[in-house]
Amino acid sequence: MGTIKERSRKDGTKAFMAEIVIKKNGQIAHREAKTFDRKPAARRWIEKREGELKSPGGLERVKRPQGTLGDAIARCTEDVSRIGRTKAQVLRTVLEYDIAEKRMDEIRPDDLVDLARELRAGDRAPSTVLNYLSHIGGVISVARSAWGYDVDRTVVQDALEATRRLQLTAKSSKRERRPTLAELDAIMTHFQTIRRRRPSSNPMDIIVAFAIFSTRRQAEICRIQWEDYEPDAGRVMVRGMKDPGDNAGVDTWVEIIPEAARIIELMPRRAPEIFPYSTDAISAAFTRSCQFLDIGDLRFHDLRHEGVSRLFEMGRTIPQVASVSGHRSWQSLQRYSHIRATGDKFESWPWFERLEAPKVKRR
Numbered sequence: 001m002g003t004i005k006e007r008s009r010k011d012g013t014k015a016f017m018a019e020i021v022i023k024k025n026g027q028i029a030h031r032e033a034k035t036f037d038r039k040p041a042a043r044r045w046i047e048k049r050e051g052e053l054k055s056p057g058g059l060e061r062v063k064r065p066q067g068t069l070g071d072a073i074a075r076c077t078e079d080v081s082r083i084g085r086t087k088a089q090v091l092r093t094v095l096e097y098d099i100a101e102k103r104m105d106e107i108r109p110d111d112l113v114d115l116a117r118e119l120r121a122g123d124r125a126p127s128t129v130l131n132y133l134s135h136i137g138g139v140i141s142v143a144r145s146a147w148g149y150d151v152d153r154t155v156v157q158d159a160l161e162a163t164r165r166l167q168l169t170a171k172s173s174k175r176e177r178r179p180t181l182a183e184l185d186a187i188m189t190h191f192q193t194i195r196r197r198r199p200s201s202n203p204m205d206i207i208v209a210f211a212i213f214s215t216r217r218q219a220e221i222c223r224i225q226w227e228d229y230e231p232d233a234g235r236v237m238v239r240g241m242k243d244p245g246d247n248a249g250v251d252t253w254v255e256i257i258p259e260a261a262r263i264i265e266l267m268p269r270r271a272p273e274i275f276p277y278s279t280d281a282i283s284a285a286f287t288r289s290c291q292f293l294d295i296g297d298l299r300f301h302d303l304r305h306e307g308v309s310r311l312f313e314m315g316r317t318i319p320q321v322a323s324v325s326g327h328r329s330w331q332s333l334q335r336y337s338h339i340r341a342t343g344d345k346f347e348s349w350p351w352f353e354r355l356e357a358p359k360v361k362r363r
Contacts, residue, residue: 002046004039018042020049069107070100072143090135104143105150112136112159116168127172133160174335178306179298181345186293188351199359202277204285206263206355208303210275214260215307215325217242218300219279225272231261241326255323259352266357308336315341
């Protein structure tokens, strides 16, 4: 049975502390208390709470971890290599919102809908909001199944349904932006001008060219090591290649076409990595160059799209393109099925002859 204790506050008002104590075999198995301004409210809480605790599994539920969503996110993001850098970054951003302070067992679909509204108000695209909620769903699933948190497994599903109907979330549309030869000419000229002025700067002209002809993602480029490169076999191993079924990525051997191999041979063997540069530096340099040159809506990842499109234009089949791009599912390449074999627009590309090996810094 619960008890109610009356006490006086410093301001002269009354407070009523409702306390529930459950014993098993003479030992206290559970104790909890809550303070109210009115005695009837305290009595109603005792009746409701005792009913919850006496229900099947009620006492077991209350003994589960009662941490916040922020606590669960912190635990999930301890090992970035396991969940992936992008996912970890998204989840850490969630920590900036009020929902991170919510106890896991108190999170409801409307809390996630409110988060979606806040994200959209911050100019995030519906597809980005969808990613946020999906990543939170992953945290909730792990927290419930692996760590015993008392959280409703349907909370995210209900929120996703509501946000879809409210047009707060949506699947991303396929991006079709490709750089023109004129845009690439401007970008390559810009980066070579910078290298002439500052020989120690990152060889962004080489990196841009390699991104196109290798069809590699930005992070993959920075991870390739010399020991992963087998020119005689015409292949290179890409470490941690993006894979839908593995957050940490999968080490994958892919074909390295002659143009990409030719670019690799320009690089000095001064580090384990062929391109020993940070992804942040590459991304920032590319973004700044497009802004400076007034080239709109072009991202570094569009270079991969250009490279894959080029292979189809050269007449390669889906399996042949996948051997270069590393797509594990041929279905992912169906978006390129409309591309006709029109030849190689880079056949006479002058920048093959203009690329110069980076200057090795003297120690």
